[in-house]
C-alpha cells in the first residue's frame with residue numbers, strides 16, 4: 570500500500586505531497602480487484618504543528634449534501650489558517666457515486682460502512698475500506714465522517730460518537746461533535762463503520778449527518794459546511810474566525826438507538842415523519858402489498874425521536890425502515 574506520513578515539512582498521502590502552506594488535490598487510483606477507482610483527495614498542510622484531521626464524505630455514494638459540503642470547505646480554506654493538517658476524501662466510494670447506488674457499492678453489493686477496518690485482499694468494498702483506513706483514518710489524530718440520509722431517506726440532523734473510556738479521546742470526540750451543532754448527538758457504536766474502526770484504534774471520531782433524499786439544497790450544504798468549520802475550530806485546527814456560515818444549535822443527547830427493518834418486501838407507508846416524537850408501542854408504519862392490503866404493521870419498540878425514515882414506497886425485506894433515538 571501507499572505511504573501516509575506527516576511531519577513539519579511535508580504531508581504525503583498515496584503519492585500526493587503537500588509542502589508547508591500548500592493545498593494539493595488529485596485523483597488517487599486504487600485497485601479494488603473488481604475495478605480500479607479514482608478517488609478525489611485534498612491535502613492541506615498548514616505548515617505548523619497540530620492535529621492531522623482525516624475527513625471523508627461519500628462513503629455512501631448518493632449522500633450529496635456531505636459530498637458538496639466537504640468539497641466546499643476544503644477548497645475554500647486558506648492553508649495559512651490551518652494548524653496541523655487536513656486529509657480529505659471528497660467522494661470515498663466513486664463506483665457507488667457513479668451508479669447513484671443506495672447503501673451498496675455496486676462492485677460487490679456490500680455496504681462500505683459495515684466492513685471497516687477492511688481487508689486488503691478481500692472484495693471491492695473490503696479493499697476500499699482497507700485503503701481508507703490505512704491512508705486516512707489510522708494516521709489521523711481526529712477523524713470526521715460526513716454523511717446524510719441516502720437517496721431514499723429523510724433525516725433530522727445528528728452527530729454520532731462512541732465513547733471508549735479514554736478521557737482525552739472521549740472529550741475531544743464529544744467537543745467536536747457538539748461544535749458541529751446538529752439537532753441530536755447519538756452516543757454508541759456502529760460495528761463495521763468508519764468511526765467505530767477509528768474509536769477502536771483510540772482515535773477521536775465523529776459522524777455527522779445533514780439532509781438526504783438525493784437532494785443537496787443550499788441550506789443543507791451550508792449547514793453541513795458550517796458544522797464542519799466549527800468542528801475544525803473546536804479541534805484547534807482552525808482559528809475562531811473560520812467559523813462562518815449558519816449558526817449551530819445545542820445538540821440533544823441520545824444514548825440509545827433502535828433501527829427497525831422490514832420483515833417483508835412490499836410498499837412502505839410510514840405513519841410518522843422525521844423529528845416526530847413517538848411512544849413505545851405506537852404504530853409507525855405499515856408494509857402493504859401491491860393492492861394495499863397490510864402485510865405487516867410496524868410499532869415503535871421504544872419511545873423517542875424519529876432520526877431517519879425511509880421515504881421510498883418500495884421496500885425490501887431486510888432493509889431499514891427508520892431509526893428511533895432515545896435519551
Ligand SMILES: [Zn+2]
Pocket residue numbers: 628629632716717719
Ligand atoms: Zn451514509
